Amino acid sequence: MKAAILNGYDKNGCDLVIRDIPVPEIGNDEVLVKIHTAGVNPLDNMIIRGEVKMIVPYRFPLVMGNEFVGTIDKLGAGVSDFSVGDRVYGRMPLGKIGAFAEYAAIDRRAIAKVPDYLSDEEAACVPLTALTALQALELMTPKAGETIFISGGTGSLGAMAIPVAKSYGLTVITNGSAANRERVLSLGADRFIDYKTEDYAKVLTDVDAVLDTLGERELAKEFAILKHGGKLVSLRGMPNGEFAERSGMSAVKRMLFKVAGGKMDRMAAKKNQSYYFVFVHEDGAGLKKISEIFAKRRIEASVDEVFSLDEVNAALHKVAAGRSKGKTVLRVNS
Numbered sequence: 646m647k648a649a650i651l652n653g654y655d656k657n658g659c660d661l662v663i664r665d666i667p668v669p670e671i672g673n674d675e676v677l678v679k680i681h682t683a684g685v686n687p688l689d690n691m692i693i694r695g696e697v698k699m700i701v702p703y704r705f706p707l708v709m710g711n712e713f714v715g716t717i718d719k720l721g722a723g724v725s726d727f728s729v730g731d732r733v734y735g736r737m738p739l740g741k742i743g744a745f746a747e748y749a750a751i752d753r754r755a756i757a758k759v760p761d762y763l764s765d766e767e768a769a770c771v772p773l774t775a776l777t778a779l780q781a782l783e784l785m786t787p788k789a790g791e792t793i794f795i796s797g798g799t800g801s802l803g804a805m806a807i808p809v810a811k812s813y814g815l816t817v818i819t820n821g822s823a824a825n826r827e828r829v830l831s832l833g834a835d836r837f838i839d840y841k842t843e844d845y846a847k848v849l850t851d852v853d854a855v856l857d858t859l860g861e862r863e864l865a866k867e868f869a870i871l872k873h874g875g876k877l878v879s880l881r882g883m884p885n886g887e888f889a890e891r892s893g894m895s896a897v898k899r900m901l902f903k904v905a906g907g908k909m910d911r912m913a914a915k916k917n918q919s920y921y922f923v924f925v926h927e928d929g930a931g932l933k934k935i936s937e938i939f940a941k942r943r944i945e946a947s948v949d950e951v952f953s954l955d956e957v958n959a960a961l962h963k964v965a966a967g968r969s970k971g972k973t974v975l976r977v978n979s
């Protein structure tokens with residue numbers, strides 16, 4: 646089968662190589678999925694540059710790709726909750742990615758059935774970013790009626806995080822570039838701030854929760870608009886000791902992240918706020934919940950551009966360049 650392979654980290658970024666490799670064998674709890682589409686994420690470029698190797702170290706050669714949509718071709722002996730032919734999707738297990746390929750062997754606990762109304766391209770927008778939003782919101786424990794600020798909500802993450810936050814009954818404020826205003830409002834955002842002409846830190850106060858997608862450069866402002874005792878979940882800031890502990894990391898890594906994220910914890914402590922970092926992990930049960938929310942609310946997915954597997958490097962460069970209008974997707978098998 647054809648697969649897009651990374652042969653080693655390169656801090657300046659490098660191209661993946663398309664190679665013919667054997668179709669993977671499946672384990673007892675795995676299914677073999679014929680991949681239809683795969684979402685392309687900033688995370689893929691971060692893996693290539695070695696930026697997340699402290700969180701998930703990979704061995705090479707590595708079949709890349711963190712999320713997929715496809716049909717089940719074969720079941721492992723221990724799989725009884727899915728059938729051959731089911732159309733499924735998922736965030737690939739952290740320790741075994743590989744969605745940029747014609748087939749992948751995937752643990753049954755990482756997958757869920759795709760809501761029928763979504764096309765393969767639309768469904769490829771969902772797993773990684775919707776699970777990120779769900780995992781962040783679970784840490785925030787928000788109550789209906791509260792307000793959340795999602796920074797940079799005009800990208801592929803925002804396209805999922807906004808409707809998922811709305812499904813919790815939250816008032817959603819987000820910012821991004823003006824060209825995306827109408828699309829983002831149509832996703833359910835209650836207020837949109839154009840970051841080039843208006844500073845959210847000057848117009849927002851006392852929001853109940855912040856979902857940060859921009860990282861360290863914005864954190865001081867994001868803490869400033871957060872209420873006393875509020876929760877900030879970052880997807881881009883430094884992981885801290887709490888994250889390392891929650892993720893079950895070794896004592897050494899817990900200590901390293903406690904030091905690395907100490908600055909964020911100290912910023913949060915000033916107003917009795919809490920700082921969390923999320924690194925989205927596979928979760929079939931969470932994705933089933935997402936599928937139910939999507940099917941009930943008929944949430945639309947924002948596909949930006951579709952590439953073929955052979956064009957994977959062009960897709961990765963597009964994601965790296967920003968100016969996102971939603972998800973960049975690979976069409977692998979038709």
Ligand SMILES: NC(=O)c1ccc[n+]([C@@H]2O[C@H](COP(=O)([O-])OP(=O)(O)OC[C@H]3O[C@@H](n4cnc5c(N)ncnc54)[C@H](OP(=O)(O)O)[C@@H]3O)[C@@H](O)[C@H]2O)c1
Nearest residue numbers: 687797799800801802821822840880923924925967968969
């Ligand atoms: N930790 C995790 O598990 C996890 C999971 C998913 C995503 N993430 C992270 O979340 C971030 C967003 O992901 P994505 O897939 O949505 O990326 P994306 O599709 O590239 O979107 C990013 C958006 O942010 C906007 N933006 C850039 N600078 C901004 C600023 N100063 N103020 C407001 N908006 C700004 C961009 O708008 P313009 O380009 O038009 O300016 C773009 O629409 C990435 O850093 C990604 O790595 C982390």
